[in-house]
Amino acid sequence: MPSPEPTVSSSNLAEQLVRLTRRMHRAQKHHLEHLDIAFTPAQSRLLRIVGHYRDTPPRMADLAERLEVVPRAVTTLVDALEANGAVRRVPDTANRRVVRIELTDAGRSTLRVLRSARQAAAEDILAPLTAEQREVLGGLLATLVDGPGTHH
Structure with missing residues (x-):
């Protein structure tokens, strides 16, 4: 028996994911408005990635690989x-000859603020969901992020 056609098209889901990402960025930006922090989403992501390296700071090539961009883009960030x-x-x-990128004390402080703003933004967006719905969404997102076809 063939599987039924999906009731929501992939293009519709893609549009919803894009809209949700934009909403998340706006909400995070709103939580940062009262602070003197003006980082682009790409800069924030790079800061988070650098923050994940505990023992040895990453090389520019490591960052380019993690961001899936050319090294020149990392240099700009x-x-x-x-x-x-x-x-x-x-x-x-x-x-x-190898250059590594490490967080400064100001960078660690900024990262804490960015994480807090991101958490607050997520809480704003997830507020209408029950705990059970959040569990289901978390499982679905984990499947999409960590599922087949990922490079990480």
């Missing part, structure tokens, strides 16, 4: 974050 005092370039102790 790092330049902006460095100008804001959130990260600094440091030479690798084993190979002085």
Whole structure:
């Protein structure tokens, strides 16, 4: 027996996901308005990625790979974050030709604020859902993010 046609088209779901992402960015921006923090979503993502490296700061190539962009794009993002005092370039102790990117104290503080704003934005958006609906949504999103075809 053939499977029934989906009631919601993939293009409709794609549009809803895009709209939800935009709404999340707007909500996060709203929670940051009273602060003097003006990072683009790409800069915020790079800051979060750098923050995930605990022992050894990442190389530019590591960041490009994680962001799935060309190294030049990372250079532009790092330049902006460095100008804001959130990260600094440091030479690798084993190979002085390699440059690593590490968070500054200001960057760690900014990252905490960004995480808090992101959490508050998520709470705003998820407020209409019951705990059970949140569990289901979390499972569905995990399947999509971590499912087949992912590169990470």
